[in-house]
Amino acid sequence: MERSIEMKLTKKMQSALVMEKNIQLFKCPICSAGMEMEGHSRLVCRNMHSFDLAKSGYVNLAPQAHSTKYDKSLFEARNAVMNSGFFGPILKNIITRLDGHLAETKSPVLLDAGCGEGTHLQAVHSQLGTESVCIGIDLAKEGITAASKAYPGIIWSVADLAAMPFADSSMDAILNILSPANYAEFNRLLKRGGLLVKVVPESGYLQELREVFYDGKQQKEEADPVARFQEQFDAVETERVTYRFELPETLLAPLIRMTPLTWNATEERVREVLAMGMKHITIDLRVISGVRR
Template identity: 30%
Template sequence: MPSIPFTALTCPLDGEPLNQQESSWRCANGHSFDVARQGYIHLLPVQKKKSRDPGDSKEMVAARQRFLQKGFYRPISEGISEAVRTGIESANPFRCLDAGCGEGYYLRQLAQTLPDDRDCELIGNDISKWAVLKAAQQDRRAVRWVVASNANLPVESDTLDCVLSLFGFPVYSEFYRVLKEGGLLVQVDAGPDHLRELREIIYPELKPPADKRAVPAGFESLDEIRVTYQMTLDNREDIQDLLAMTPHLYRARADGKARAEALDSLTVTVDAVIQAFRKKEPKMQAVG
């Protein structure tokens, strides 16, 4: 997989194209954004933040990195890679965005499975500076990492062959804008049984899962894959990392978290739904 630096970036303040000038990116209106020494670009202006330090905390990112590096979610990454390879056909170069990339695990796994004869321009964004920092520390050459919001993607319109939205917060209007006509959206959500055993321990009762399988406006459904299996965590550290990398750490009451923290082993169900969508051609309006 020969990698080409992704350059179709736009200014988060005015939407103008950004051009790289040594260690910074500038638009025609003079807005400038420095490249951090770790290699990532911060494209989330202060005025567009909803909190001082948005997104996953440093501790959540570290827990997710430790957990994913042990391969517990590898079947999910394999399903994502299969959905992408099936849907992208012959795009060359292949331009792909991981929207809400976290510490970059799934995008790195995808990169390793792409054909050797295809050039790739890969970009990952996340609203958490801690997540993007960790992603850049692990791979600053093959992927362009940026701090940015899905609600205001700093990417030129109609430039991407694929967008990944994995256990995240999809903004379909932005995904539609940045994808080329016929572009692929691969979305992963938790299935109804995902981490059920852990949830039964920390919550007094389980709420019915939300249905996230509607087809987004402007897209057509291609395929759906459900990845379900059981994994056994045989030490307290892995259990705590799993809890810390999920929203359950903040949603659970103190007594529920205490029960989880007392566990020495846990067998838990993984249940993920992988959906693939294609950006439809815009409808032609009748004339006359």
């Protein structure tokens, strides 16, 4: 009897093929020259700076190694929470804006700056369809490793959103969800008429956690992001999205783990809060979008 031959591509090969097809998007993070794919295993510029693809298919394009406070367990926790429907209404809002803006664009190129473990970008990619090219970058290697293992078909790269290894005017849209912004970089990367969509926390975001860990103290926010948008982008649209999410019992521990809000809490306090339980949690976020001039 003939043995069937499995034709499944490895994650690394799948990624290499997507990167190769879109190689014109990349630029060397060291010298800014264009890049080429070599042997389906590394990106190389003409000055011989070389960046290997990891086994899971991502490429590290951050010239200096960075360590961040975001570790593997945090991204596992974030993944469990984000896959529970917790972010559903926000994703719907984002996807509606993208659909409206990209309706006429045949193979849109979209980048998620500070994508974490990649669940939001995966949701967007499956809505936009396989013709779209999606790129997720984050400085936390653990986040990008998790993303590349879970979601092949997207370009995943460890990179700094303040100096992104991609060509000028190459993106149809950029997402920036609960992550720091760099408007100069967003402007450089967006095509004229490209869309920036940013999500920032509002005062009620995760208030039940703040109440038990912080006596309700507010998080420090970025100075008025809507004003920043209005200074630099056209057709600015902003909407506050607020809802209460019924929290399954199993999600309380990952919810506590995933957010910087609770990083300074003692283990004892975490145990107390877990014992008390939490029936629901408030999501209160603002979605802002604007078009590059």
